[in-house]
Amino acid sequence: MSVSAEVRRGWVTRAVRQLGTVRVVDLARQLGIPEVTLRRDIASLARAGLLRRSHGTVSLPAGALPVEGRGRVIGMLVPTVGSYFDEVIAGARAAAAAAGARLVLGIAPYESPDDRAQAGRLLESSSVDGLLLTPNWGPEGRDGHFGWLDELPVPAVLVERRAAPGGPGAALDAVGSDHRHGVLLALRHLAALGHRAVTLCARTDTATSHQVRLGYAEAVRLLGLEPQPPVDLDSGPGQGGVEESADRIAAGVAAGVRAALVHNDHAAIQLPPLLRARGLKLPDDLALISYDDVHAALALPALTAVAPPKHAVGAVAAQLLLGRLEDARRPVRRIDLLPGLKVRGSCGA
Structure with missing residues (x-):
């Protein structure tokens, strides 16, 4: 067998x-x-x-605890499946299985106010011992609506989220990608290729997009680049936001800004054909880096991309939760994992 x-x-x-x-x-x-x-x-x-x-x-990795999770049930609440969080889920599932625990999944879609109800369903229907949670808070959404995070009856770990100091969830363990570092990697690579200015195209409505924007401002300052006004990507259906972004990027190229960082892959993959329709070709006329690296390698040309350690985030989060279940008195841990940069054809180097 x-x-x-x-x-x-x-x-x-x-x-x-x-x-x-x-x-x-x-x-x-x-x-x-x-x-x-x-x-x-x-x-x-x-x-x-x-x-x-x-x-x-x-x-075992340095600092790892030999926890035994046999018979444990871990509930995991994510905002979506089929994209970025697939790898996070896979990492958590592998770590749970390796410890003899079982992972059960719940979904509270982006922009849904249903986080608390979905977490409650996991608690009621699965008798979970602990929770891995990715709350649907936006850039400024860590407010009183999430006070339930401090009232959970079981241990929990925040995944790809960091609570505001003193805010809801601030006393919980947390594991996430250091997105500011990821943006710095991208802009440093572009600067090494001779670009002195980079256009940022990013959404405005997610916790990750907020970190990407903060990272852009920091990286521009650290690298001595010329700051550019960010291009806001429409998060609604259709290509409207990406079409407008293509226009803005093309205008930037005409003004001498020949590099762009785009959050996320979904938008970045749509841009090359739109730019070709405007007489621009990657990487000859524009160096482009995507942020997320979910599908960037499948684009034409393949896109250089910032790759958050998605699988490892899920694995470490599950390990952290199992450790908390073994020892409730251990200090609260907030772990940032560093993204990498996958260099492909869209930058010309």
Whole structure:
């Protein structure tokens, strides 16, 4: 009978928790897994931050707690599936399975006031031991509407959200991507290619877009670039906002601004054909970087993209919650994971 990768990786992680640092060849023999398959599983677990590889051995990451989540049920509330959060969910699911826990999912769509009700349904219908939560607060939305975060009957971890000091959820553990650092990576790359000004195209209505905009202002100052007024991307249906953005970018190119950072992939992938219709070609006339790296590699040309560590965010959040369930007195932790930059054809280098 074949065994799924998820089950195998659960075996691997539990074995490493029990044995500590162990040679890969010895682990393969003990688990009865072909060494080539085991190395593939270990590589996947290492990318998720669940294990550490070093010179033919495998161990727990530095600072990791050997928590045992067998029989635990973790509820996870996200604003969407099918895009950015797919990888976050996959990371949380892998970490839960590796600890013998089960993940159940709830969805409270963007701009929905239904977060509290959906979290309540998870608590009632699944008897969850803890929650991973991505509240639907916008740039300034961390207010009294989210006071329920401080009244939850089970431990919770904020995922890709950071509570305001003293605000709702400020006493909760939190794991997220450092989006300001991600923007700095993008602008530093463009500056190294000789660009002295970069147009930012971004939404205005999400917590991530707010961080991207703050990161843009900081990066422009740190790198000594010429600040440009941001282009607001319409978040409604259709291409209206992207069409207008293409016009603004084209006007910028005519004025000498030949680089752009676009949040997010959905908008960035629509831009190249719209720019071609305006006589502009990537990367000859414009260097473009997307923010999110969900589908950026599938564009034509493939888009250089800031890649938040989505899978690792989910994995670390689940680990943090399981650790909290083991020891409720441990200090509250707020963990920022750094994005990377995937360089592809849309910048010309």
